[in-house]
Amino acid sequence: MVNEMTKALEGVKILDFTHVQSGPTCTQILGWFGADVIKVERPGVGDATRKQLVDKPGADSLYFTMLNHNKRSMELNSKNETGKEVLTRLIKECDVLVENFAPGALDRMGFSWERVHEINPRIIMASIKGFGPGKYEDCKVYENVAQCAGGSASTTGFLDGPPLVTGAQIGDSGTGLHLCLGIVTALFQREKTGVGQRVSVAMQDSVLNLARVKMRDQQRLEAGPLKEYSQFGEGIPFGEATPRAGNDSGGGQPGRILKCKGWETDPNAYTYFIIQAAVWEKVCDLIGEPNWKTDAGFATPPERLDKLNQIFERIEQWTMTKTKFEVMDLCNPLDIPVGPILSMKEIADDEGLYATGTLVKVDHPERGEYISVGCPIKLSASPVDVERSPLLGEHTEEILRDVLKYSDEEIQAISESGAVGEVRKAAE
């Protein structure tokens, strides 16, 4: 029997030296899985996102609160001598150190991997950088830089337009997810070896991993045009590199985004529509083109490839007579894969997502209730309770006392040294 209160990573202590988005997404998931995440922040300042994109003056921003659930916050100046001593003790106590400082920052603080490993041979040190070793290794990198350097932007957008970045934060949150997997894998290996290791993930590499199918297409180009791309049917020659493919499907089943009823005024009245070979006949009947089931040039998938524009224009004439939800209701029973283009507003109003914990309402002492995205990974024996993000330094004293076992006198001395800022009691 599994104890209902058990969390998968209970007992694992994380020294969370992350900031902005990429690192915090990783440690947030570790927190959701039950790890004790101790976020170490610069005294008086903290993670810069606390005060970025502010919607409620004086309160921690949604940018911060939505990326830092289930963590404790400790203020610590890691450049102060006493601060370094406290940090050393934290390294001794923790199972994992996670950081996404600019290249070299941790070394400059005096905590290189060699030093960290020497202090605690069992610790896993996990880092995110923009680029891996090589000519760009010293660069500071943000989300969209990674999307561009990882090949995503050059393959996103329409053929006749500029490269596009995507709203999904594949550079930051995508890299955080990769790092998270590296950490739990290293923890698993440590069970057998007893020693820690370094886990490194570059944002460029993570984006490239997620854009893997576009590298597939790069190589397919050598064998001839990419026939499932719209540009093939349009007679536009291919160049040397994987082109932008608009809303074409990235797989073997052609798909497009099509207008639905109300598209003239609603920017999201669209559906994605896939003409999967297995359901082609049903599609033909549905849109009123039964002859296409047997007509030469339409009957088989290869024949259709140079007529995708014509086919999707005809399907769109049909989808424009229905709302995106009606399209879904009519196609789903026929196994025709379609998906409504949902706005963030529609998603925020979706009760079903609250029922599964994918969306959660969280209370915060400074901001009141807000919506957050919960844990997208569901473990049947490790339930997630989404807790609000900590206030800056909310747990400094608690961590000094309970985790690091400093006495009252020592805490007083640490505080007077300027290493932790003003020591605060945890808020109720």
Ligand code: COA
């Ligand atoms: N106490 C004392 N100093 C601290 C501190 C603490 N608790 N926490 C951070 N600092 C210091 C760092 O040591 C660094 O000092 P240094 O430049 O003298 O070495 C300084 O604060 C700034 O840190 P840095 O990481 O360079 O922040 P930045 O705001 O200049 O750059 C990024 C931000 C995100 C561009 C950079 O951290 C980066 O490239 N990270 C790796 C890639 C990444 O994760 N990017 C995506 C972020 S979403």
